[in-house]
Amino acid sequence: MSFLAPLYAAGILAVSLPILFHLIRRTPRGRVTFSSLMFLTPSPPRVTRRSRLENLWLLFLRGLAICLLALAFARPFFRDANLIPVAQSEGERVVLLVDTSASMRRDDLWDQAVKNTLAEIEQRAANDRVALVAFDSHIRPLITFAEWDELPSGERPHAVRSELENIKPSWxxxxxxxxxxxxxxxxxxxxxEDAPSATAAKRIVLISDLQQGGRLTGLQAHRWPEDVQVSIATVTPKSTTNAGLQIVAAAADERHTDDANTVRVRIDNAADSSQDRFQLAWVDLQKEQTETRKSDSARMDVYVPAGQSRILSVPPRPDGVKTAALKLFGDDQSFDNVVYHVATQPLALTVWYLGNELGDDPRQPRYFLERALTETPARKVQIVAMDEEAFASAEHDISLAVLTAVPHEPHVAPLKKYLHEGGTLLFALPSAAAVESVSQLTGGSSLTAEEAATDSYAMLGEIQFDHPLFAPFSEARFSDFTTIHFWKHRRIDESGLPGAEVLARFDDGAPAIVESRVGAGTLLLLTSGWHPEDSQLALSSKFAPLMNAILERSARVNHELPSYTVGDTVVCTLDDEGGGEGEIILESPGADRSPIAINGRTTDATDAPGIYHFQRGDRSQAFAVNLPPQESKTAALPVEHLEQLGLIFEQPPTAAQLEKQAQQQRQLKNRELESRQKIWHWLVLAALIVLILETWWAGRTARAVTSPTEPA
Amino acid sequence: MSIAAANSTGAARRNDEILDPGSLMRIKSLELRAKIVVQGFLHGLHRSPYHGFSVEFSEYRQYSPGDDPRYLDWKLYARSDRHYIKRFEDETNLRCNLVLDSSRSMSYGSLPYNKAEYAATLAATLAYFLSLQHDAVGLVRFDERIEDILPPQYRPGQLRRLMLALERPAAGRGTDVSEPLRQFAEYVSRRGIVVILSDCLANLDGLETALGTLRSRGQDVILFQILDPAETKFEFTESVLFEDLETGRDMYVDPQQVRAGYLQKLEAHNQSVRAACDKLGIEYVAMLTDQPVDAALHDFLQARMRRGRRVTRRAV
Known part of the structure; x- marks a missing residue:
């Protein structure tokens, strides 16, 4: 038997009161003031010497009544372990947010997270409503509120467990x-949805390693609702040392420099790392765990203090390997220690030169063209003067056609075809008469031109700097074209080229560079030449950038480097007209092949880091998918930071509070048991009966005492 | 019974009714109380056994050689052919100091009035009586020390001031008879009568010395010890907490147990007061508050008379 209010049982002590009253004779009832106590002596209060108790039965009955009342007030009940109390209050609604980002791959974080989640589920009362949501850069509801409601309360932990077993931390x-x-x-x-329970407490339990790399910017614009509290069940790794490795993309204008193939990496060491010495080496993709070279010299020692990052050039990677991975050694957490790198392949570009000369005469245009389009690490340019048969066979490989003389008759048809199929032709008019062939190539109305009469020289006047060809010069320090003197130029009648865009004009108003669409292709008409006889263009600093811009635009060279992070939308850059028919296949590092949509985009195919391949027909394009660099910032995020963003945190219960909760739960259970058993009713009833008995007995004894004296 | 005798008994009865302290104390004005007592006293005096007692008689003295002839009563000499010295004025110009205990123990009373009120009435009566005789009356109130002093004077308004001083409530503390009397003895210089009204419920150490000092300074001293009947009989029955009026001390007392001891101690105390008085030739009068006030007046006059006789005898 237990008591709900055991302190009331102390009322049993009141039994002693009647006995005490019985024994104590008379305590002083009042006070008397007296003039002086000088003649008085104090006398002690006396207890009666009568030790014999009269009316023992009355005393017993009164004591029994008091005991019964005290016991009734103490609310006794019998314990029954089978009874599970049903909480009276309305349940909470809780969203369990489980972090499945790449940083959760450290140590046993995921196991901890699963354990925490299950522990949280265990704590839930039967009337709580719970939703389980996994998140990284994607949000995946695993169990919704509706599904939770449908689950029988006994099966809920199993359902959560099986859901959690099905997922693993992503990348x-x-x-x-x-x-x-x-x-x-x-x-x-x-x-x-559920209007009556709108008052229920709302809570978000975040089960995460709460690393600093987590994105929080979205919260700045979000007004956190006041009725939603957040509590964090942080999982912590055993060792905190973590250095992340990322490839630093080279700038676009570095592509043609000599160190274009140098790979630079950034090594971030987390703020709470205990290590600061690491080693870096290339590893073979097929045997990722082993280094390509066994010698120690292949490993590069790196020193990165905790909380800092270093950018360094890595040693040249092994020859002949297209796709390779860099691995960082000496780190406790291995999930972010490998980066994948795809070397940019030098482009092989062919320029079809149609001119009258070879490339060794410094007075002729080809001499300058060859020197402007030199080979760089990013591309290899071949300037060829092909005949029409060779052209026909290699039509698709030609990136640019350059015409500096009146084309021979046999060349006109292939050129025309080339133009119409999307090629770009740069035509530097050698003379006014050569304008005839322009008409032939465009197939339009005849174009007239005349040699411009200049006494001294002409300069470029109006230039369309917003055009892609001139955009690199648009900055003020590069936009001065006045130093280039044109000795000769041809004045063409631009009305003969309908739809053509004049990119630059001479200072006398004559068009200098005209872009005209011919079929799918583009005709760039230069009304002067760049060789010294015509102008100073080839000798100027603008010539090489201009020619390269024309070539890259013509060859559609993509400046984007093929490198992505996990979860990025990837775009297939295998150009549509570049050949290769049929659907685009994406081959993952695990050799899984999946077709992707015809627009060449896919959003969720890259779910693990590694080297991926686009395949279309017989062409293949490799790209590296790496871990998001933010994931390497694994130092713990201070909770204050989240508070600054307006989140309202539930105060984590202290041990005392937990004890108090448990006590409340116990109390609730006891109260329910007691309210069911209601033993106190019976005790009060018994007390009443005893009191009635006592009254009767007292009356009887009083009569017995008085009756003998009545006659007197 | 003669008419005079009948008148006398009627007056005495009336007087008794009025002079019953219970009914007397119901009169609010102290002065009126005093007047009633004194007038009743004087009224009965002429027809009382004390007939013939007069201040005048004692004021004539037979001439003896060396007396100043200026004070010869020539009228009497003419009538009786004897030489009498009229010392009337000298004798009546009496200086009386009423020394009243106003300590807290005096505020005890088992009757509707307390000892302090009784003592004040007594003092007022004496003062009124003396002022009727054109004597200078002063008042000294004390508890542990002398509280206020009204020097003896005979002038208009003195009696009124004295009554007011008597009516002023006493915020007294404990009683110490010896120390105030010693102080008073130092203060008083001229000869006179000192009437002490106190319950003497205090430590008696030094009382004899103080009284002796007073006597040695030529003061005639009368000590009225005023006690409540409850104090002298101690007829309490229930065991109660007794609280000391002066010190506030509590004491649990079973009266049945302590009564005998109390009475014995009180008696011994009173005896020692009386012994000290006797030793010094001080008139000691024990008074209970249920006794009529004029009895005290009577005792006073008796004492005066004795004193006078003693003086006369000494003079003779």
Whole structure:
């Protein structure tokens, strides 16, 4: 038997009161003031010497009544372990946000997260409503509120466990802001659906390693609702040393420099790392764990203090390997220690030169063209003067056609075809008469031109700097073209080229560079030449950039480097007209092949870091997918930072509070048991009966005492 | 019974009714109380056994050689052919100091009035009586020390001031008879009568010395010890907490147990007061508050008379 209010049982002590009253004779009842106590002596209060108790039965009955009342007030009940109390109050609604980002791959973080989640589920009362959501850069609801409601309360932990067993930490970034916002929306949406329970406490339990790399920017614009509290069940790794490795993309203008193939990496060492010495080496993709070279010299020692980052050039990678990975050694956490790198392949570009000369005469245009389009690490240019048969066979390989003389008759047809199929032809008019062949190539109305009459020289006047060809010169320090003197130029009648765009004019108003669409292709008409006889263009600093711009535009060279992070939308850059028919296949590092949409985009195919391949027909394009660099910032995020963003945190219960909760739970259970058994009713009833008995007995004894004296 | 005798008994009865302290104390004005007592006293005096007692008689003295002939009563000489010295004025110009205990123990009373009120009435009566005789009356109130002093004077308004001083409530503390009397003895210089009204419920150490000092300074001293009947009989029955009026001390007392001891101690105390008085030739009068006030007046006059006789005898 237990008591709900055991302190009331102390009332049993009141039994002693009647006995005490019985024994104590008379305590002084009042006070008397007296003039002086000088003649008085104090006398002690006396207890009666009568030790014999009269009316023992009355005393017993009164004591029994007091005992019964005291016991009734103490609310006794019998314990019954089978009874599970049903909470009276309304349950909470809780969203469990489980972090599945790449940083959760450290140590046993995922096991901890699963354990925490299950522990959280265990704590839930039967009337709580729970939704389980996994998040990284994507948000995946695993169990919604509706599904939770449908599950029988006994099976809920099993359902959660099986859901958690099905998922593993991904390689994606942590978008904490999106996850928290989505959880708030989930709570708000659920409250709307279920109007009566809108007052229920709302809580988000974030089960995460809470690393600094998590994205939080979205929370700055989000007003956190006041009724949603967040509690964090942080999982912590055993060792905190973590250095991340990322490839630093080379700038676009470095592509033609000699160190274009140098790979630079950034090594971030987390703020709470205990290590600061690491080693870096290339590893073979097929045997990722082993180095390509066994010698120690292949490893590069790196010193990065905790909380800092270093950018360094890595040693040249092994020859003949197209796709390779760099690995960092000496780090406790291995999930972010490998980066994949795809070397940019030098482009092989062919320029079809149609001119009258070979390339060795410094007075002729080809001499300058060859020197402007020299080979760089990014591309290899071949300037050829092919005949029409060779052209026909290699039509698709030609990136640019350059015409500096009146074309021979046999060349006109292939050129025309080339133009119409999308090729670009740069035509530097050698003379006014050569304008005839322009008409032939465009197939339009005849164009007239005349040799411009200049006494001294002409300069470029109006230049369309917003055009892609001239955009690199648009800055003020590069836009001065006045130093280039044109000794000769031809004045063409631009009305003969309808739809043509004049990119530059001479200072006398005559068009200098005209771009005209011919079929699918482009005709660039230069009304002067760049060789010294015509102008100073070839000798100027503008010539090489201009020619390269024309070539790259013509060859559609993509400046984007093929490198992505996990979860990025990848775009197939295998150009549509570049050949290769049929659907685009994406081959993952695990050799899984999946077709992707015809626009060449896919959003969720890259879910692990590695080297991927696009395949279209017989052409293949490799690209590296790496871990999001933010994931390497694994130092713990201070919770204050989240508080600054407006999140309202539930105070983590102290041991005393937990004890108090447990006590309350116990109390609740006891109260319920007691209210069912209601033993106190019977005790009060018994007390009443005893009191009635006592009254009767007292009356009887009083009569017995008085009756003998009545006659007197 | 003669008419005079009948008148006398009627007056005495009336007087008794009025002079019953219970009914007397119901009169609010102290002066009126005093007047009633004194007038009743004087009224009965002429027809009382004390007939013939007069201040005048004692004021004539037979001439003896060396007396100043200025004070010869020539009228009497003419009538009786004897030489009498008229010392009337000298004798009546009496200086009386009423020394009243106003300590807290005096505020005890088992009757509707307390000892302090009784003592004040007594003092007022004496003062009124003396002022009727054109004597200078002063008042000294004390508890542990002398509280206020009204020097003896005979002038208009003195009696009124004295009554007001008597009516002023006493915020007294404990009683110490010896120390105030010693102080008073130092203060008083001229000969006179000192009437002490106190319950004497205090430590008696030094009382004899103080009284002796007073006597040695030529003061005739009368000590009225005023006690409540409850104090002298101690007829309490229930065991109660007794609280000392002066010190506030509590004491649990079973009266049945302590009564005998109390009475014995009180008696011994009173005896020692009386012994000290006797030793010094001080008139000691024990008074209970249920006794009529005029009895005290009577005792006073008796004492005066004895004193006068003693003086006369000494003079003879």
């Amino acid at each position: 994606r970034a942590t978008h904490l802001d999106a996850a928290l916002t989505a959880a708030v929306d989930l709570l708000a949406g659920d409250a709307v």
